Structures are given as C-alpha cells and as structure tokens.
Amino acid sequence: MKKKFLNLGKQPIANSFLSSKSKKILSKEFFYNLSVSFNTKNFLVSITNPVDPKIQYTDKYAHRASESYTMRKAFKNIAYKIKKRFNPKIVMEIGSNDGVFIKNFPKKNIIAVEPCKNLAKITKKKFKTYPNFWNKKLANKIFKISKKADIIFSANTISHIPNLKESFDAINFSLSKNGVLIIDDPSLCSVIQNNSYDQFYDEHVYVFSALAISNIVKESSLMLFDVEKMTTHGGSLRYFICKKDSKYKKSKKLLRILNEEKKVGLNKFSTFVKFSKRITKSKKDLVILLKKLKKKNKKIISYGATYKSTTVFNYCKINNRYLDYVTDTTLNKQGKFTPGQHLPIVTPEKGMNKSVDYAFLGAWNFKKEILNKEKDFIKRGGKFITHVPFIKILTK
Numbered sequence: 001m002k003k004k005f006l007n008l009g010k011q012p013i014a015n016s017f018l019s020s021k022s023k024k025i026l027s028k029e030f031f032y033n034l035s036v037s038f039n040t041k042n043f044l045v046s047i048t049n050p051v052d053p054k055i056q057y058t059d060k061y062a063h064r065a066s067e068s069y070t071m072r073k074a075f076k077n078i079a080y081k082i083k084k085r086f087n088p089k090i091v092m093e094i095g096s097n098d099g100v101f102i103k104n105f106p107k108k109n110i111i112a113v114e115p116c117k118n119l120a121k122i123t124k125k126k127f128k129t130y131p132n133f134w135n136k137k138l139a140n141k142i143f144k145i146s147k148k149a150d151i152i153f154s155a156n157t158i159s160h161i162p163n164l165k166e167s168f169d170a171i172n173f174s175l176s177k178n179g180v181l182i183i184d185d186p187s188l189c190s191v192i193q194n195n196s197y198d199q200f201y202d203e204h205v206y207v208f209s210a211l212a213i214s215n216i217v218k219e220s221s222l223m224l225f226d227v228e229k230m231t232t233h234g235g236s237l238r239y240f241i242c243k244k245d246s247k248y249k250k251s252k253k254l255l256r257i258l259n260e261e262k263k264v265g266l267n268k269f270s271t272f273v274k275f276s277k278r279i280t281k282s283k284k285d286l287v288i289l290l291k292k293l294k295k296k297n298k299k300i301i302s303y304g305a306t307y308k309s310t311t312v313f314n315y316c317k318i319n320n321r322y323l324d325y326v327t328d329t330t331l332n333k334q335g336k337f338t339p340g341q342h343l344p345i346v347t348p349e350k351g352m353n354k355s356v357d358y359a360f361l362g363a364w365n366f367k368k369e370i371l372n373k374e375k376d377f378i379k380r381g382g383k384f385i386t387h388v389p390f391i392k393i394l395t396k
C-alpha cells in the first residue's frame with residue numbers, strides 16, 4: 001500500500017528554464033503537485049502522481065552530464081572498472097545524455113538509448129543511438145539486429161521511468177545469459193540522513209534503496225547481487241543486477257548494506273514521517289536565515305541552477321526578495337530564468353563578483369569542487385549557505 005509522507009507543494013518541471021519572463025511564457029508554465037509516498041509492501045519511495053515523461057524529456061532538455069569535472073571523472077572510472085571486471089562485447093546505455101559514459105568505449109561495442117532528441121543528436125555522430133524512450137517495443141527493435149547486451153548501464157535514468165515493471169522486463173529480455181545491469185541512482189539512505197528533500201523533483205519518480213530494488217527486480221525474474229556506495233549526487237548507490245538463473249551470487253557487501261538500510265528504518269513508514277517533520281523545519285530555518293541576512297542588507301545569490309534547487313525555491317517560496325540571481329556554468333541555462341520562481345541565471349564569471357556576500361549552494365552535491373574553485377570568494381569573506389544536512393553558513 002502506498003502511503004503519502006511528504007508534500008512539497010506546487011512545483012514546475014525542474015528542467016524547464018524559461019527563455020523570458022514575458023506574460024505569454026509565464027502563462028504557459030506547467031505546475032503539478034509534488035507529494036511523495038512510501039510503499040509499505042516493497043519499500044519503494046515514489047512521487048505519488050508522476051508527470052508525463054513526454055512533457056519532461058524534450059528536445060530542449062538542459063542537463064549535460066559532461067559539464068562537471070566530477071561526473072566526467074566518475075564515468076571514466078566506472079567504464080574502466082566495467083571493462084576490467086566484465087570484459088563486455090556489447091554495452092548498452094539507457095539514458096546516454098551527451099555521451100559522457102559511452103565515449104570511454106570503442107564505437108563497435110556501444111548501443112545508446114536517449115529520448116531527448118537534442119542529446120541523441122550529439123552521440124549519433126559517433127555511436128549507434130536510438131532517440132527513444134526505453135520500453136519493450138524498443139528492446140525488440142534493437143535486439144532484432146544486435147546480439148544481446150553483456151552490460152546494460154544506466155546512470156540516473158531508471159529512477160526517472162514511471163513504468164518500472166516494463167523497464168525491468170525489457171532489460172531482462174535484452175541481457176545476455178550472464179549479462180549484468182548496472183544502475184546508479186541517488187540513494188534513499190543518503191536522502192534521509194542528509195535531509196536532502198530536493199532529490200525529489202519531477203524527474204526522480206523514484207528514490208531507490210537496495211531494499212526496494214531487491215524486491216522490485218524479482219518481479220521481472222532478475223536478482224540484485226551486488227551494490228556499491230558512491231559519493232556522486234550527494235550519495236548514490238550502484239546496483240549490480242543479473243538474470244535470476246545466471247552465474248552470480250549475492251555479495252556480502254549487499255547483505256551488509258541491506259542490514260544498514262533496515263537499521264536506518266528504510267522499511268518503516270515511521271522513518272519517513274519523522275523525515276517529513278525535519279523538512280518542514282528545514283524550510284522554516286532557511287527562510288528565517290535569508291530574512292535575517294536581507295535585513296542586514298546582504299547580497300545573496302545561488303550557486304548552480306540545479307534541478308534540486310527548483311524544489312527548494314518553490315517549496316520554500318524563495319524568489320527575488322531574497323536572491324538576486326543564480327550562477328551556472330551550463331551554456332544553455334545562462335540568460336534564462338529558473339522554473340517557478342523566475343530568478344535570472346548568469347555566468348559564474350559575471351555573478352561571483354565582489355558585491356556578493358552569500359551564495360546558497362544549489363549544487364551542494366559538488367560542494368568540494370565548488371569550494372575549491374571559489375577560494376577567492378571565500379578569501380574575501382564571501383560565505384556559502386547550505387541546507388544539507390541542516391541549514392547552516394559554511395565556515396570552511
């Protein structure tokens with residue numbers, strides 16, 4: 001049974017940056033109600049009423065995975081590990097974005113699936129790319145002409161697909177006998193421990209735990225056999241999944257992580273009720289802090305026009321009363337306005353100037369990289385604000 005535990009209010013599509021604040025554009029802006037539920041049977045946490053993927057993954061999709069040094073390095077690293085551990089002949093990626101993962105493999109090994117046409121166009125130049133949503137029909141089409149996949153990799157994508165059962169059924173069909181599905185997604189345990197409620201936005205239909213994944217894949221005759229903790233996206237898990245009758249055995253690490261998750265209470269509704277109370281407090285504390293700083297005439301901006309900060313700004317109603325603008329390195333976000341609260345987005349070169357006193361860390365998951373990059377800002381007395389794991393001004 002699905003039980004609601006968190007209501008983050010009226011939210012826009014996190015990825016729909018506006019090209020202007022004209023009346024015509026604002027009148028067309030799409031909003032939905034973002035509430036989050038827990039399934040007491042399989043422990044799956046999901047958005048109660050997901051948005052139609054056709055509204056989300058369009059030819060204007062803004063996110064470029066290769067923009068960040070952290071992510072480029074992380075994908076290079078996993079590609080190397082996959083080659084070493086599995087030596088695959090056919091590698092398919094579901095949600096290949098701008099090719100940040102597949103570019104680490106020879107062309108002949110790769111099948112890419114990417115429904116956002118603007119992104120598929122980028123990888124199509126070199127790799128076999130299908131500009132489609134992942135489903136059974138597409139799996140049938142691909143594997144009519146190709147040998148089955150030895151590795152299916154999917155980072156931050158499976159959690160975006162509302163129809164999980166069909167996705168995993170199609171994956172089972174597409175894997176070779178001892179083929180392995182590797183998926184990376186933000187970890188529910190980290191969300192609960194970091195109070196990072198901003199991991200909930202329209203694209204994150206699910207925030208997975210190992211407990212939930214192990215239950216769900218069983219329904220498609222698959223088996224979770226290993227898991228790794230990762231620091232990307234503020235704490236993620238990498239799941240290794242195989243066909244139920246393949247050669248792999250469940251690892252000790254998996255059993256340990258499943259136990260850890262039980263200790264945190266990811267199998268109990270009461271854990272999520274307590275989390276929800278902490279989020280109400282996070283909202284209250286952030287607004288109090290920003291009001292206090294504005295009273296002292298401080299200039300506050302936000303760093304990183306992230307999808308996550310869309311949830312924070314719209315849940316806490318943070319608009320230009322508090323923040324002057326948002327900086328972001330992504331070319332196609334610059335010059336636009338944030339979804340819902342319509343804050344202007346500028347380049348870090350322009351935005352991180354001497355007049356800035358405080359910067360809200362919208363891209364908190366890249367804290368280390370950003371603090372390293374913005375040493376001058378910190379040196380001259382500039383300070384970062386974060387809401388993770390609770391509202392505070394960073395002192396170093």
Ligand code: TMP
Nearest residue numbers: 068304305306307327328329330363366
């Ligand atoms: P993500 O958390 O969804 O990957 O988005 C991170 C966003 O933050 C992305 O739009 C790029 C931006 N960003 C900066 O503006 N400066 C930085 O130093 C980093 C690491 C990211």
